[in-house]
Amino acid sequence: KKEKIERGEDIQISTGAPVIITATEIMVNVSMPEVAERAAATGADGVGLLRAEHMILGTGVHPIKILKEKGEEALVEVFAEGIRKVADAFYPRPVTYRTLDAPTDEFRGLEGGEDEPVEQNPMLGWRGIRRGLDEKEILKCELLAIKKLRSEGYKNIRIMIPLVTNPSEVRKVKELAREIGLELGKDVEFGVMVETPAAALIIEDIIKEGIDFVSLGTNDLTQYTIAIDRNNELVAKYYRENHPAVLKLIEHVIRTCKKYGVKTSICGQAGSRPSMVEKLVRWGIDSISANIDAIDTIRKTVARTEQRIILETIRDKKFKMD
Ligand code: PEP
Numbered sequence: 001k002k003e004k005i006e007r008g009e010d011i012q013i014s015t016g017a018p019v020i021i022t023a024t025e026i027m028v029n030v031s032m033p034e035v036a037e038r039a040a041a042t043g044a045d046g047v048g049l050l051r052a053e054h055m056i057l058g059t060g061v062h063p064i065k066i067l068k069e070k071g072e073e074a075l076v077e078v079f080a081e082g083i084r085k086v087a088d089a090f091y092p093r094p095v096t097y098r099t100l101d102a103p104t105d106e107f108r109g110l111e112g113g114e115d116e117p118v119e120q121n122p123m124l125g126w127r128g129i130r131r132g133l134d135e136k137e138i139l140k141c142e143l144l145a146i147k148k149l150r151s152e153g154y155k156n157i158r159i160m161i162p163l164v165t166n167p168s169e170v171r172k173v174k175e176l177a178r179e180i181g182l183e184l185g186k187d188v189e190f191g192v193m194v195e196t197p198a199a200a201l202i203i204e205d206i207i208k209e210g211i212d213f214v215s216l217g218t219n220d221l222t223q224y225t226i227a228i229d230r231n232n233e234l235v236a237k238y239y240r241e242n243h244p245a246v247l248k249l250i251e252h253v254i255r256t257c258k259k260y261g262v263k264t265s266i267c268g269q270a271g272s273r274p275s276m277v278e279k280l281v282r283w284g285i286d287s288i289s290a291n292i293d294a295i296d297t298i299r300k301t302v303a304r305t306e307q308r309i310i311l312e313t314i315r316d317k318k319f320k321m322d
């Protein structure tokens with residue numbers, strides 16, 4: 001594997017464009033491993049969100065069916081193959097793998113998916129880490145995939161869990177990982193997605209369970225805060241990531257995490273919008289993960305905002321020279 005390269009250097013290598021260095025890290029979201037090379041070519045500092053759902057949807061088969069018919073090693077390799085592609089394209093830049101966030105309505109269409117429960121409102125239903133902990137046999141395969149990749153030399157993978165609502169979920173995932181010989185927070189950096197008002201409001205209790213970072217999932221945080229089902233077209237016009245209640249929760253999470261030395265990031269769509277990015281940088285977010293096509297704009301917005309903050313600080317004479 002290549003030795004670590006300095007930040008900024010990779011930007012120059014991959015794009016040939018003038019280097020814009022920012023204090024806030026610029027990361028990229030990857031939903032399908034197939035776009036790994038294109039995502040890496042943006043010069044992003046790493047992957048802030050690698051979604052697992054398409055790794056499974058791509059096989060066309062329900063993970064429980066894979067497990068029953070082909071065995072644990074086969075399912076581990078499905079996850080490992082997807083993550084490897086991205087970890088390889090980005091090495092040694094970090095790749096943040098999010099464990100499976102499987103909504104019942106999407107997984108029902110898979111071969112062997114007939115048993116997926118029919119829910120009145122899947123967005124308030126069996127998904128995220130609560131489902132992950134109910135289906136430990138799948139979550140275990142994801143953790144085994146990370147362990148396998150580490151043994152192959154990919155030390156650039158981090159793990160985060162979706163839709164956290166209780167500190168106990170953090171504890172339980174750590175216990176499961178320990179059972180397979182993976183120490184989260186030590187062998188692998190470990191974080192949670194903050195995408196429910198519950199997690200945002202009790203962020204301090206979640207931090208106390210021992211996490212390295214949080215990532216704000218503003219797509220879900222918005223829908224749960226202002227009670228707008230993100231899949232319901234009837235109410236789509238009311239969906240506002242910059243609703244004051246959503247902003248208040250985000251600011252609270254960033255400021256609290258700063259107090260405890262926990263890194264903060266955003267991987268929801270709001271991170272791809274310049275108006276939101278200015279606020280996030282001012283609140284002190286450590287990294288922003290945006291869509292591939294938004295990276296250049298977001299990098300420029302971050303640079304401009306950071307520059308303004310420095311200028312304002314100098315103007316206010318808050319900045320003292322010895
Ligand atoms: C989010 O909720 O903001 C997020 C990034 O996760 P997803 O869109 O996959 O639910």
Ligand code: MG
Nearest residue numbers: 195217219220
């Ligand atoms: Mg989400």
